[in-house]
Amino acid sequence: MEPAQDDIAAATIILDQTVGIYRTAALAVAARAGVADHLDRPRTAAELADMTGMDAASLRRVLRMLASQGIFREDAQGLYHLTPAAVLLRSDASPSLRSAVIMFSEDYMWRSAGHLGDAVREGSSAFEQLYGKPFFEWLGTDPEAASTFHASMVGLSETGIEKVIDAYDFPATGTVVDVGGGRGSLLRAILERNRRLKGVLQDDRSALREHVLDTPQTAERWRLEEGSFFDTVPVGGDVYILKHIIHNWGDEQATAILRNCRSAMKTDARVLIIDPVLPDPGTPHFGWALDLVMLSTLTGKERTRQEFEKILNAAGLRIGTVFPVRTLGEYSIIEAVAA
Template identity: 45%
Template sequence: MASHSVADGRAPGGPLYDLMYGHIHASALRAVAEHGIADLLADGPRSAGELAERSGTRAEPLRRVLRLLASRGLFREERGEFVLTEEGAALRTDVPGSQRAPVLMFTDEMFRRAAAGIPETLCTGEPGFDAAYGSPFFAYLEETPEKSRLFDSAMTSRAGTVNAHVTEVCALPAGGTVVDVGGGRGGLLRQVLTEAPGLTGVLYDRPETIAENLLDGEAALAGRWRAEGGDFFASVPEGGDLYLLKNILHDWPDEDCLRILRAVRRATVPGTRLLVVDAVLPDDGTAHPAVALDIVMLMVLRGRERTADEFAALLADAGFRLVRVLPTRSMSSVVEAEAV
């Protein structure tokens, strides 16, 4: 098959154009999420005119935006009407695992401005977010309540299905105490305690975070868990039989990860299990969705996604042995380790 270049008089296409227009696709995606178009298609196909009338938009530009997103598989155009595909259904607000909140977060100006700083990041190694906002990401969230709510909503949406996928692949102990370090509002701990009725749990995070936990209203878990506030860089609750670190280590550079892991190790005895839930990147260049997330870490935080070998080295330096890596049906894997 002959190849063509710009010199042939044909415009180039393929991956280069997909990348070049990537911000346009993201902006179109954000627009339909903001206007709730997927919810309007939940009951069946509608024309651009109907959708525009119901969403308070204009039919002609809406049709063009939907046509673009149809080319990416989120919608389908049939006889002048638009149909929501299985992929596009994740934009609905009323479905389990809705991804509308993550879409709104990752297409927010916070991330667009941070991404614009990547050329400078290549020279300095510093996150573009810090340069754009004059503040580290989490400090900015603390100072900006509406962005903090957006972030919390997106993380809750992303976490829901991941928690179930984690317990699918892990052999939970029949009894003992599980300590969820940096457990946020307690979604994973709730899932674990529900799956393993013989376990008790400790939800450990910043006091202001655990104050809004998801477990207080769970009558079936009453008396089986407690919340404890603190700083996981300094210490974590002692005496657990199983420790959890979900989506924590990828937020931090190696030196900070070692501080967290060593705090966990000080709280444990040899043989104690640790489950690290994070993406595990392939080391052979195989495509993986977390490769893009790794760039988010680069532009927003100082963290990174890691390979199994990189996890093994971190764990060994902190006094743990990597036992195995368990893939899940989500982007995350479970890195199982043991205190030595």
């Protein structure tokens, strides 16, 4: 007896999820080989194989699968074209997600994902179980991995910056403090959009060394402050930004960071957390998958609004408004004020 149509549809969902790892692997093959960099014009799989040192027949199988997902476009002549998605895989794109794809396919990420069951069983990071130390501590011992990771964070951070600025009404004057702000791409864009604002970029020495704040539009309106947000944050800011920071940490560490912001801020200042806000159960959202990245690799997690309220209240803050941002990963801006 043939299975009912509903049973086939249900089985298709399960099998599609089961083989999803191969879509990720194929994307990583294309990113590592730099396929998109060679598509200055439409090319065949054989041409691309010659240019990237791949086997032509095997590369074609990878590319046609990616074309079925809208990453590349394959025409009737067997030529492959760039799509808007493929452009993001070019190393010269701005922003580029090539390094992010490579980072997520590094051996330590595959191993951590493969041991997700251990993280669920033990309630602790699979990465730390495998490598014997927390992710960021380990990253400091591997310069090559650190370089790829930081490049991936640049690409992810710079994707949709203008959408973030569009979503929030920054004050006309005052000081914006970007806590753990990396190279300062977001802070630079804020200062360029708001010509009377000043800015402070706080991060470690290696990040500040590569800052991008020094432009004609931001001249004499910014400064750098080296330090750890676990120790202190710059005092006297009007707006404190924590972009892609809080979700990296568990509740205890996240509360400590927020408490430092509360101690440093003016009475009427704002703290902006830019992270996913998990929706009602069962609602499709990028944050659900990202939460499992945090579970397997770091000690952090994605949070619901109620979970954000809990850590904010513990730090002497409360949620004012939540602003959805139409950008990569379905992020929101959580505006917090003094409780």
